[in-house]
Amino acid sequence: MVTREQEALAAAVAKAERPSWRSIWSALADVPDPEIPVLSVLDLGVVRGAEWDPVEPEVLVVRVTPTYSGCPATEVIIETVRQALADIGVRNARIETMLSPPWSSSWLSAHAQRRLSEYGIAPPGSATIGAPVTIDVRGLAPLRNRSLVPCPRCGSTRTELVAPFGSTACKAQYRCADCLEPFDFFKPI
Amino acid sequence: MDRDPLLFEYLLRLGDSPLILAQRLGEWIGRGPVLEEELGNANVALDLLGQARMWLSYAGEVEARYAPRPRDEDALAFLRDAPQFRNLLLVEQPNGHYGDTLMRQLLFDAWHLLVLQALTHSHDERIAGIAAKSAKEATYHVERSGDWVIRLGDGTDDSHARMQASLDRLWTYTGEMFMGDDVDASMLELGIGIDLAALRAPWRERIAHVLEEATLAAPAEDAFMQGGKGRGGKQGVHTEHLGHLVPEMQFLQRAYPGAQW
Numbered sequence: 475m476v477t478r479e480q481e482a483l484a485a486a487v488a489k490a491e492r493p494s495w496r497s498i499w500s501a502l503a504d505v506p507d508p509e510i511p512v513l514s515v516l517d518l519g520v521v522r523g524a525e526w527d528p529v530e531p532e533v534l535v536v537r538v539t540p541t542y543s544g545c546p547a548t549e550v551i552i553e554t555v556r557q558a559l560a561d562i563g564v565r566n567a568r569i570e571t572m573l574s575p576p577w578s579s580s581w582l583s584a585h586a587q588r589r590l591s592e593y594g595i596a597p598p599g600s601a602t603i604g605a606p607v608t609i610d611v612r613g614l615a616p617l618r619n620r621s622l623v624p625c626p627r628c629g630s631t632r633t634e635l636v637a638p639f640g641s642t643a644c645k646a647q648y649r650c651a652d653c654l655e656p657f658d659f660f661k662p663i
Numbered sequence: 664m665d666r667d668p669l670l671f672e673y674l675l676r677l678g679d680s681p682l683i684l685a686q687r688l689g690e691w692i693g694r695g696p697v698l699e700e701e702l703g704n705a706n707v708a709l710d711l712l713g714q715a716r717m718w719l720s721y722a723g724e725v726e727a728r729y730a731p732r733p734r735d736e737d738a739l740a741f742l743r744d745a746p747q748f749r750n751l752l753l754v755e756q757p758n759g760h761y762g763d764t765l766m767r768q769l770l771f772d773a774w775h776l777l778v779l780q781a782l783t784h785s786h787d788e789r790i791a792g793i794a795a796k797s798a799k800e801a802t803y804h805v806e807r808s809g810d811w812v813i814r815l816g817d818g819t820d821d822s823h824a825r826m827q828a829s830l831d832r833l834w835t836y837t838g839e840m841f842m843g844d845d846v847d848a849s850m851l852e853l854g855i856g857i858d859l860a861a862l863r864a865p866w867r868e869r870i871a872h873v874l875e876e877a878t879l880a881a882p883a884e885d886a887f888m889q890g891g892k893g894r895g896g897k898q899g900v901h902t903e904h905l906g907h908l909v910p911e912m913q914f915l916q917r918a919y920p921g922a923q924w
Binding site: 540542543544545546573574575576577636637638639640641642643647661663 | 699700702703706707708709710711712713714716717788791792793795796797799800802803806807810
Protein backbone atom coordinates (compact mmCIF):
# COMPACT_ATOMS: atom_id res chain seq x y z
CA MET A 475 0.00 0.00 0.00
CA VAL A 476 1.23 3.47 -0.91
CA THR A 477 1.07 5.83 2.06
CA ARG A 478 0.30 9.50 1.81
CA GLU A 479 3.95 10.20 2.69
CA GLN A 480 5.18 8.04 -0.17
CA GLU A 481 2.82 9.79 -2.60
CA ALA A 482 4.07 13.18 -1.46
CA LEU A 483 7.65 11.99 -1.84
CA ALA A 484 7.00 10.71 -5.39
CA ALA A 485 5.38 14.03 -6.31
CA ALA A 486 8.33 15.95 -4.87
CA VAL A 487 10.77 13.83 -6.86
CA ALA A 488 8.73 14.35 -10.04
CA LYS A 489 8.72 18.10 -9.43
CA ALA A 490 12.46 18.17 -8.76
CA GLU A 491 13.11 16.44 -12.08
CA ARG A 492 11.10 18.94 -14.12
CA PRO A 493 13.03 21.00 -16.67
CA SER A 494 12.95 24.76 -15.98
CA TRP A 495 10.45 27.03 -17.68
CA ARG A 496 13.35 28.82 -19.30
CA SER A 497 14.44 25.62 -21.06
CA ILE A 498 10.84 24.72 -21.96
CA TRP A 499 10.14 28.08 -23.63
CA SER A 500 13.49 28.05 -25.36
CA ALA A 501 12.77 24.55 -26.72
CA LEU A 502 9.37 25.72 -28.01
CA ALA A 503 10.94 28.83 -29.55
CA ASP A 504 13.07 26.50 -31.65
CA VAL A 505 10.12 24.57 -33.13
CA PRO A 506 9.59 25.97 -36.64
CA ASP A 507 6.34 26.11 -38.54
CA PRO A 508 6.79 23.34 -41.14
CA GLU A 509 5.49 25.51 -43.98
CA ILE A 510 7.00 28.86 -42.99
CA PRO A 511 10.25 27.82 -41.27
CA VAL A 512 11.34 31.40 -40.43
CA LEU A 513 8.56 31.50 -37.85
CA SER A 514 8.44 29.42 -34.67
CA VAL A 515 5.27 28.06 -33.15
CA LEU A 516 5.65 30.82 -30.53
CA ASP A 517 6.00 33.57 -33.17
CA LEU A 518 2.81 32.32 -34.81
CA GLY A 519 0.87 32.12 -31.57
CA VAL A 520 0.03 28.48 -32.22
CA VAL A 521 1.24 27.49 -28.74
CA ARG A 522 -1.14 29.27 -26.38
CA GLY A 523 0.23 28.16 -23.03
CA ALA A 524 1.78 25.42 -20.92
CA GLU A 525 1.44 24.28 -17.33
CA TRP A 526 2.28 21.30 -15.16
CA ASP A 527 -0.73 19.11 -14.52
CA PRO A 528 -1.85 19.71 -10.91
CA VAL A 529 -2.84 16.05 -10.46
CA GLU A 530 -0.03 14.29 -12.34
CA PRO A 531 3.05 16.36 -11.52
CA GLU A 532 5.24 14.79 -14.24
CA VAL A 533 2.81 15.69 -17.04
CA LEU A 534 3.28 18.96 -18.93
CA VAL A 535 0.07 20.21 -20.53
CA VAL A 536 0.67 22.27 -23.69
CA ARG A 537 -2.25 24.03 -25.34
CA VAL A 538 -2.11 24.64 -29.08
CA THR A 539 -4.59 26.18 -31.51
CA PRO A 540 -4.68 25.50 -35.26
CA THR A 541 -4.19 28.41 -37.64
CA TYR A 542 -6.78 27.13 -40.15
CA SER A 543 -9.21 24.27 -39.42
CA GLY A 544 -7.80 22.02 -42.09
CA CYS A 545 -4.17 23.08 -41.88
CA PRO A 546 -2.13 19.89 -42.45
CA ALA A 547 0.78 21.46 -40.55
CA THR A 548 -1.09 21.15 -37.25
CA GLU A 549 -0.36 17.47 -36.75
CA VAL A 550 3.29 17.94 -37.72
CA ILE A 551 3.53 20.80 -35.23
CA ILE A 552 2.07 18.70 -32.42
CA GLU A 553 4.57 15.89 -33.05
CA THR A 554 7.51 18.30 -33.32
CA VAL A 555 6.52 20.03 -30.07
CA ARG A 556 6.32 16.66 -28.34
CA GLN A 557 9.77 15.70 -29.63
CA ALA A 558 11.36 19.05 -28.69
CA LEU A 559 10.02 18.68 -25.14
CA ALA A 560 11.20 15.07 -24.91
CA ASP A 561 14.68 16.24 -25.93
CA ILE A 562 14.93 18.48 -22.85
CA GLY A 563 13.61 15.81 -20.52
CA VAL A 564 9.83 16.29 -20.53
CA ARG A 565 8.92 12.63 -20.72
CA ASN A 566 5.21 13.08 -20.59
CA ALA A 567 3.60 15.95 -22.50
CA ARG A 568 -0.12 16.18 -23.12
CA ILE A 569 -0.94 18.39 -26.11
CA GLU A 570 -4.44 19.83 -25.93
CA THR A 571 -6.08 21.54 -28.90
CA MET A 572 -8.16 24.62 -28.15
CA LEU A 573 -10.39 26.55 -30.56
CA SER A 574 -11.42 29.60 -28.56
CA PRO A 575 -10.40 32.29 -29.04
CA PRO A 576 -9.92 31.46 -32.73
CA TRP A 577 -6.40 31.95 -34.02
CA SER A 578 -5.73 35.40 -35.45
CA SER A 579 -2.92 36.64 -37.68
CA SER A 580 -2.86 39.76 -35.47
CA TRP A 581 -1.09 37.61 -32.86
CA LEU A 582 2.08 37.74 -34.97
CA SER A 583 4.57 40.01 -33.23
CA ALA A 584 6.28 42.93 -34.99
CA HIS A 585 9.43 40.80 -34.96
CA ALA A 586 7.59 37.92 -36.67
CA GLN A 587 6.11 40.29 -39.27
CA ARG A 588 9.61 41.56 -40.09
CA ARG A 589 10.96 38.01 -40.39
CA LEU A 590 8.12 37.14 -42.79
CA SER A 591 8.84 40.17 -44.94
CA GLU A 592 12.57 39.34 -45.11
CA TYR A 593 11.62 35.80 -46.14
CA GLY A 594 9.66 37.22 -49.10
CA ILE A 595 6.13 36.91 -47.71
CA ALA A 596 4.16 40.14 -47.30
CA PRO A 597 3.07 40.14 -43.63
CA PRO A 598 -0.63 40.46 -42.67
CA GLY A 599 -0.08 43.87 -41.07
CA SER A 600 1.33 45.41 -44.25
CA ALA A 601 -1.95 45.80 -46.15
CA THR A 602 -3.73 49.13 -46.35
CA ILE A 603 -7.00 50.10 -47.93
CA GLY A 604 -6.51 51.86 -51.23
CA ALA A 605 -7.31 51.79 -54.91
CA PRO A 606 -5.85 48.47 -56.01
CA VAL A 607 -4.26 47.76 -59.35
CA THR A 608 -6.50 45.52 -61.42
CA ILE A 609 -5.61 42.90 -63.96
CA ASP A 610 -7.64 41.99 -66.98
CA VAL A 611 -7.49 38.33 -67.91
CA ARG A 612 -8.82 37.74 -71.42
CA GLY A 613 -11.67 40.19 -71.08
CA LEU A 614 -12.90 38.80 -67.75
CA ALA A 615 -13.87 41.20 -65.01
CA PRO A 616 -10.91 41.76 -62.67
CA LEU A 617 -10.60 40.21 -59.23
CA ARG A 618 -11.84 42.61 -56.59
CA ASN A 619 -8.85 42.80 -54.34
CA ARG A 620 -9.71 44.99 -51.42
CA SER A 621 -6.37 45.86 -49.97
CA LEU A 622 -3.12 47.38 -51.04
CA VAL A 623 -0.20 45.08 -50.27
CA PRO A 624 3.35 46.38 -50.69
CA CYS A 625 5.82 44.10 -52.49
CA PRO A 626 8.14 42.53 -49.90
CA ARG A 627 11.06 42.69 -52.36
CA CYS A 628 11.00 46.23 -53.77
CA GLY A 629 8.42 47.95 -51.57
CA SER A 630 6.25 49.06 -54.50
CA THR A 631 2.53 49.34 -53.84
CA ARG A 632 1.75 48.72 -57.52
CA THR A 633 0.84 45.11 -56.83
CA GLU A 634 -2.04 42.95 -57.98
CA LEU A 635 -3.96 40.03 -56.53
CA VAL A 636 -3.52 36.89 -58.65
CA ALA A 637 -5.51 34.49 -56.46
CA PRO A 638 -6.97 34.65 -52.95
CA PHE A 639 -5.43 31.27 -52.03
CA GLY A 640 -1.79 30.32 -52.47
CA SER A 641 0.43 27.38 -51.66
CA THR A 642 -1.29 27.22 -48.26
CA ALA A 643 -4.69 28.38 -47.02
CA CYS A 644 -3.11 31.21 -45.02
CA LYS A 645 -1.58 32.92 -48.06
CA ALA A 646 -2.84 34.76 -51.16
CA GLN A 647 -0.86 35.10 -54.39
CA TYR A 648 0.17 38.56 -55.55
CA ARG A 649 2.33 39.98 -58.34
CA CYS A 650 4.38 43.18 -58.31
CA ALA A 651 3.84 45.43 -61.34
CA ASP A 652 7.24 47.13 -60.82
CA CYS A 653 9.75 44.37 -60.11
CA LEU A 654 7.44 41.83 -61.82
CA GLU A 655 8.08 39.22 -59.10
CA PRO A 656 5.26 37.06 -57.75
CA PHE A 657 4.95 36.92 -53.96
CA ASP A 658 2.80 35.49 -51.19
CA PHE A 659 0.68 37.61 -48.87
CA PHE A 660 -0.04 36.20 -45.40
CA LYS A 661 -3.76 36.97 -45.19
CA PRO A 662 -5.20 38.80 -42.20
CA ILE A 663 -7.73 36.53 -40.49
CA MET B 664 -36.83 13.03 -27.49
CA ASP B 665 -33.92 13.70 -25.16
CA ARG B 666 -31.65 16.62 -25.73
CA ASP B 667 -28.48 14.72 -26.65
CA PRO B 668 -29.83 12.66 -29.57
CA LEU B 669 -31.25 15.89 -31.03
CA LEU B 670 -27.95 17.68 -30.53
CA PHE B 671 -26.18 14.77 -32.21
CA GLU B 672 -28.51 15.04 -35.20
CA TYR B 673 -27.95 18.80 -35.35
CA LEU B 674 -24.17 18.36 -35.31
CA LEU B 675 -24.33 15.83 -38.15
CA ARG B 676 -26.14 18.43 -40.23
CA LEU B 677 -23.49 21.00 -39.46
CA GLY B 678 -20.64 18.61 -40.26
CA ASP B 679 -21.97 16.66 -43.22
CA SER B 680 -22.40 19.59 -45.62
CA PRO B 681 -18.76 20.72 -45.36
CA LEU B 682 -17.63 17.07 -45.48
CA ILE B 683 -19.50 16.23 -48.69
CA LEU B 684 -18.58 19.52 -50.34
CA ALA B 685 -14.91 18.95 -49.47
CA GLN B 686 -15.14 15.53 -51.14
CA ARG B 687 -16.70 17.09 -54.26
CA LEU B 688 -14.01 19.79 -54.43
CA GLY B 689 -11.38 17.09 -53.97
CA GLU B 690 -12.51 15.58 -57.27
CA TRP B 691 -10.98 18.62 -58.98
CA ILE B 692 -7.51 17.96 -57.60
CA GLY B 693 -5.11 17.52 -60.49
CA ARG B 694 -7.77 18.73 -62.95
CA GLY B 695 -8.06 22.44 -62.10
CA PRO B 696 -8.37 24.86 -65.05
CA VAL B 697 -5.34 26.91 -63.93
CA LEU B 698 -2.76 26.39 -61.20
CA GLU B 699 -4.08 29.23 -59.04
CA GLU B 700 -7.56 27.72 -59.02
CA GLU B 701 -6.16 24.25 -58.42
CA LEU B 702 -4.68 25.66 -55.21
CA GLY B 703 -7.71 27.75 -54.32
CA ASN B 704 -10.06 24.81 -54.66
CA ALA B 705 -7.85 22.49 -52.65
CA ASN B 706 -7.45 25.05 -49.87
CA VAL B 707 -11.19 25.66 -49.60
CA ALA B 708 -11.70 21.88 -49.54
CA LEU B 709 -9.15 21.57 -46.73
CA ASP B 710 -10.83 24.28 -44.67
CA LEU B 711 -14.18 22.53 -45.09
CA LEU B 712 -12.72 19.14 -44.21
CA GLY B 713 -11.13 20.61 -41.07
CA GLN B 714 -14.47 22.13 -40.08
CA ALA B 715 -16.28 18.85 -40.73
CA ARG B 716 -13.82 17.07 -38.43
CA MET B 717 -14.53 19.52 -35.60
CA TRP B 718 -18.29 19.08 -35.93
CA LEU B 719 -18.18 15.29 -36.30
CA SER B 720 -15.72 14.86 -33.40
CA TYR B 721 -18.13 16.75 -31.20
CA ALA B 722 -21.04 14.71 -32.58
CA GLY B 723 -19.16 11.54 -31.59
CA GLU B 724 -18.62 12.84 -28.05
CA VAL B 725 -22.30 13.72 -27.72
CA GLU B 726 -23.32 10.28 -28.99
CA ALA B 727 -21.08 8.69 -26.35
CA ARG B 728 -23.28 10.25 -23.64
CA TYR B 729 -26.23 8.02 -24.51
CA ALA B 730 -25.33 5.37 -27.09
CA PRO B 731 -23.81 2.01 -26.10
CA ARG B 732 -21.55 2.00 -29.17
CA PRO B 733 -20.66 5.62 -29.97
CA ARG B 734 -18.76 6.49 -33.16
CA ASP B 735 -15.77 8.77 -33.59
CA GLU B 736 -15.28 11.26 -36.45
CA ASP B 737 -13.81 8.59 -38.74
CA ALA B 738 -16.62 6.12 -38.15
CA LEU B 739 -19.16 8.86 -38.78
CA ALA B 740 -17.50 9.91 -42.05
CA PHE B 741 -16.54 6.51 -43.42
CA LEU B 742 -19.02 3.99 -42.02
CA ARG B 743 -22.42 5.56 -42.58
CA ASP B 744 -24.47 4.82 -45.69
CA ALA B 745 -25.80 7.55 -47.96
CA PRO B 746 -29.30 7.88 -46.40
CA GLN B 747 -27.65 8.46 -43.00
CA PHE B 748 -25.90 11.60 -44.25
CA ARG B 749 -27.50 14.91 -43.31
CA ASN B 750 -25.87 17.26 -45.84
CA LEU B 751 -27.69 19.75 -48.05
CA LEU B 752 -28.75 18.53 -51.49
CA LEU B 753 -26.86 21.43 -53.04
CA VAL B 754 -23.41 20.25 -51.95
CA GLU B 755 -23.80 16.71 -53.30
CA GLN B 756 -24.55 17.95 -56.83
CA PRO B 757 -21.86 16.91 -59.36
CA ASN B 758 -19.04 19.34 -60.14
CA GLY B 759 -20.10 19.86 -63.77
CA HIS B 760 -17.94 22.43 -65.53
CA TYR B 761 -15.86 24.84 -63.50
CA GLY B 762 -18.56 27.51 -63.54
CA ASP B 763 -21.06 25.00 -62.10
CA THR B 764 -18.64 24.29 -59.27
CA LEU B 765 -18.17 28.00 -58.52
CA MET B 766 -21.89 28.76 -58.66
CA ARG B 767 -22.61 25.88 -56.24
CA GLN B 768 -19.85 27.28 -54.06
CA LEU B 769 -21.27 30.79 -54.01
CA LEU B 770 -24.80 29.64 -53.13
CA PHE B 771 -23.37 27.51 -50.31
CA ASP B 772 -20.68 29.91 -49.06
CA ALA B 773 -23.10 32.83 -48.66
CA TRP B 774 -25.45 30.62 -46.62
CA HIS B 775 -22.65 28.94 -44.69
CA LEU B 776 -21.16 32.24 -43.54
CA LEU B 777 -24.55 33.43 -42.25
CA VAL B 778 -25.11 30.14 -40.41
CA LEU B 779 -21.68 30.26 -38.80
CA GLN B 780 -21.99 33.90 -37.77
CA ALA B 781 -25.37 33.20 -36.17
CA LEU B 782 -24.00 30.12 -34.38
CA THR B 783 -21.26 32.16 -32.70
CA HIS B 784 -24.06 33.23 -30.32
CA SER B 785 -25.02 29.64 -29.48
CA HIS B 786 -25.38 28.84 -25.77
CA ASP B 787 -23.34 25.72 -26.46
CA GLU B 788 -19.78 27.01 -26.06
CA ARG B 789 -18.26 24.27 -28.17
CA ILE B 790 -20.59 25.09 -31.08
CA ALA B 791 -19.92 28.83 -30.69
CA GLY B 792 -16.16 28.15 -30.73
CA ILE B 793 -16.20 25.97 -33.85
CA ALA B 794 -18.49 28.48 -35.58
CA ALA B 795 -16.25 31.46 -34.74
CA LYS B 796 -13.21 29.67 -36.12
CA SER B 797 -15.01 28.48 -39.27
CA ALA B 798 -16.65 31.86 -39.96
CA LYS B 799 -13.23 33.48 -40.43
CA GLU B 800 -12.42 30.94 -43.13
CA ALA B 801 -15.85 31.13 -44.77
CA THR B 802 -15.37 34.90 -45.20
CA TYR B 803 -12.55 34.21 -47.65
CA HIS B 804 -14.52 31.42 -49.34
CA VAL B 805 -17.48 33.62 -50.21
CA GLU B 806 -15.21 36.39 -51.51
CA ARG B 807 -13.49 33.98 -53.86
CA SER B 808 -16.64 32.28 -55.20
CA GLY B 809 -18.38 35.66 -55.56
CA ASP B 810 -15.45 37.12 -57.49
CA TRP B 811 -15.44 34.20 -59.89
CA VAL B 812 -19.18 34.25 -60.49
CA ILE B 813 -18.84 37.95 -61.36
CA ARG B 814 -15.89 37.33 -63.67
CA LEU B 815 -17.59 34.51 -65.53
CA GLY B 816 -21.12 35.95 -65.48
CA ASP B 817 -19.92 39.35 -66.67
CA GLY B 818 -17.56 37.67 -69.12
CA THR B 819 -17.96 36.40 -72.64
CA ASP B 820 -21.33 35.50 -74.18
CA ASP B 821 -20.49 31.84 -73.71
CA SER B 822 -19.41 32.12 -70.06
CA HIS B 823 -22.44 34.31 -69.30
CA ALA B 824 -24.88 31.78 -70.79
CA ARG B 825 -23.26 28.90 -68.95
CA MET B 826 -23.34 30.72 -65.60
CA GLN B 827 -27.00 31.58 -66.06
CA ALA B 828 -27.78 27.92 -66.76
CA SER B 829 -25.76 26.87 -63.67
CA LEU B 830 -27.66 29.32 -61.52
CA ASP B 831 -31.08 28.27 -62.81
CA ARG B 832 -30.37 24.60 -62.17
CA LEU B 833 -28.59 24.85 -58.79
CA TRP B 834 -31.06 27.38 -57.42
CA THR B 835 -33.70 24.64 -57.27
CA TYR B 836 -31.73 22.98 -54.45
CA THR B 837 -31.47 26.06 -52.23
CA GLY B 838 -34.98 25.99 -50.74
CA GLU B 839 -34.20 23.56 -47.92
CA MET B 840 -31.40 25.77 -46.62
CA PHE B 841 -34.02 27.98 -44.98
CA MET B 842 -36.56 25.34 -43.92
CA GLY B 843 -36.43 24.37 -40.27
CA ASP B 844 -37.87 21.09 -38.97
CA ASP B 845 -38.47 19.70 -35.47
CA VAL B 846 -34.76 19.26 -34.78
CA ASP B 847 -34.10 22.88 -35.73
CA ALA B 848 -37.03 24.04 -33.59
CA SER B 849 -35.79 22.13 -30.53
CA MET B 850 -32.26 23.45 -30.88
CA LEU B 851 -33.53 26.99 -31.39
CA GLU B 852 -35.68 26.72 -28.27
CA LEU B 853 -32.67 25.60 -26.21
CA GLY B 854 -30.60 28.54 -27.46
CA ILE B 855 -28.22 26.10 -29.13
CA GLY B 856 -29.38 26.39 -32.74
CA ILE B 857 -30.43 29.18 -35.05
CA ASP B 858 -33.50 30.34 -36.96
CA LEU B 859 -32.86 29.28 -40.56
CA ALA B 860 -35.83 31.19 -41.98
CA ALA B 861 -34.30 34.43 -40.71
CA LEU B 862 -31.25 33.88 -42.92
CA ARG B 863 -33.21 33.93 -46.16
CA ALA B 864 -33.41 37.72 -46.55
CA PRO B 865 -29.71 38.45 -45.87
CA TRP B 866 -28.73 35.53 -48.10
CA ARG B 867 -30.86 36.78 -50.97
CA GLU B 868 -29.45 40.25 -50.52
CA ARG B 869 -25.85 39.04 -50.73
CA ILE B 870 -26.58 36.79 -53.71
CA ALA B 871 -28.55 39.53 -55.48
CA HIS B 872 -25.61 41.88 -55.10
CA VAL B 873 -23.24 39.40 -56.74
CA LEU B 874 -25.71 38.46 -59.48
CA GLU B 875 -26.26 42.09 -60.37
CA GLU B 876 -22.52 42.67 -60.84
CA ALA B 877 -22.35 39.39 -62.73
CA THR B 878 -25.20 40.53 -65.02
CA LEU B 879 -27.11 37.34 -64.18
CA ALA B 880 -30.87 37.15 -63.64
CA ALA B 881 -32.03 35.83 -60.26
CA PRO B 882 -34.52 32.96 -60.55
CA ALA B 883 -37.99 33.27 -59.04
CA GLU B 884 -37.81 33.30 -55.26
CA ASP B 885 -39.75 30.07 -54.85
CA ALA B 886 -38.21 28.14 -57.74
CA PHE B 887 -37.32 25.30 -55.40
CA MET B 888 -37.51 21.59 -55.94
CA GLN B 889 -37.88 20.41 -52.36
CA GLY B 890 -41.27 19.04 -51.43
CA GLY B 891 -41.37 20.72 -48.04
CA LYS B 892 -40.67 19.84 -44.45
CA GLY B 893 -38.91 16.57 -43.79
CA ARG B 894 -38.07 15.79 -47.40
CA GLY B 895 -34.59 17.16 -47.96
CA GLY B 896 -30.95 16.32 -47.49
CA LYS B 897 -30.84 16.97 -43.78
CA GLN B 898 -33.56 14.39 -43.27
CA GLY B 899 -31.53 11.89 -45.31
CA VAL B 900 -33.64 12.10 -48.48
CA HIS B 901 -30.93 12.67 -51.08
CA THR B 902 -30.53 12.95 -54.84
CA GLU B 903 -29.02 9.94 -56.58
CA HIS B 904 -25.64 11.68 -56.77
CA LEU B 905 -24.81 11.08 -53.10
CA GLY B 906 -25.13 7.34 -53.67
CA HIS B 907 -22.16 7.55 -56.05
CA LEU B 908 -20.09 9.95 -53.96
CA VAL B 909 -20.25 8.05 -50.67
CA PRO B 910 -18.77 4.71 -51.84
CA GLU B 911 -15.85 6.52 -53.44
CA MET B 912 -15.21 8.57 -50.29
CA GLN B 913 -15.41 5.44 -48.14
CA PHE B 914 -13.61 2.98 -50.41
CA LEU B 915 -10.47 2.62 -48.34
CA GLN B 916 -12.21 2.04 -45.00
CA ARG B 917 -14.67 -0.37 -46.58
CA ALA B 918 -12.02 -2.38 -48.42
CA TYR B 919 -9.43 -2.29 -45.62
CA PRO B 920 -11.36 -1.86 -42.34
CA GLY B 921 -9.39 0.01 -39.69
CA ALA B 922 -6.64 1.05 -42.12
CA GLN B 923 -4.52 3.94 -40.82
CA TRP B 924 -1.62 6.01 -42.09
